[in-house]
Amino acid sequence: MAARRLGPDEEALWARVRATVRAMPGRKAAAPSPERLPLPAPATGMTVAGVPTPPPSHARREPGHTLDGGWDRRLASGVVAPDRTIDLHGHTLASAHAALEMGLGQALMHGDRVILLITGKPPRPESQRPHARGAIRAAIPDWLRLSAFSGAIAAVRNAHPRHGGAGALYVVLRRRR
Template sequence: MAARRLGADEEALWARVRATVRAMPGRKVAAPATAPERLPLPAPATGMMALTTPTPPPSHARREPGQTLDGGWDRRLAGGVVAPDRTIDLHGHTLASAHAALEMGLAQAVARQDRVILLVTGKPPRPESQRPHGRGAIRASIADWLRLSAHAGSIAAVRNAHPRHGGAGALYIVLRRRR
């Protein structure tokens, strides 16, 4: 792929972007980044330029919903033996109200030191369904919502629910114990 040098206006834009970047609290300030030497030429189909700069891995990754359960927990959840401490039902919600209800429910569960939440989302649409529909949008958004939640660090694991608790239409959210 052919490359070209940055123009003066692009250099100025890159300098403005660099000037707005600040280290997160508690993080070391790295050496200032320099402008990339070359940018790829515009792709013929779209006419847009792709800026490819390598992104270093974060020195301290944000704590995301984990996969930290031991085998005993997994067996009890898979067997439907664990009784949820709280249920959050998202039936009948819009995407925005479902997100708000999930955040509020997580906040209450963390404050009460609950361990297992049953999150009822409704079953996803069947793969053989031919009609165009927006069903399953809440279920499809759950993983992102949990990952971006202010309470992501409190989540030990997310598992599919046992048929007794809703099966494919529900999830267990297991919260970490406070230490």
């Protein structure tokens, strides 16, 4: 991936970030240089980790929220067989986000229509202990909305119990035209 120069405001922001970075105990490390940071959005046709980027018309459209009644009934009854499964169990937030982006890109490249996104169940409301469970599930709506592939998403629905129920989502992609 090609590097680009930072603008003055980005350079100032990067300096503030560098000032807050501390090495872990017993380690000697320097903050990564801005040249090693990924570009915010590669140009059309470039690939990120082997996944093609969508054309600009798809880049900033919001994921859709509606499907026709037939789709919703089939998803709710669990008769739709997902074309691809993306399992985010065992990931950190950063690696889950990267796996989601890569999976969406691959699904689009292969013409898949329905993705089963396994996130894990959110914490129960009665749970009293402090924990970080459900962090990936909570981040999914933002990740999908801000994704480079958001314009290719027709809808996101809760999965049927046979596909994971509360621990999974269906991501329905738009048909290719």
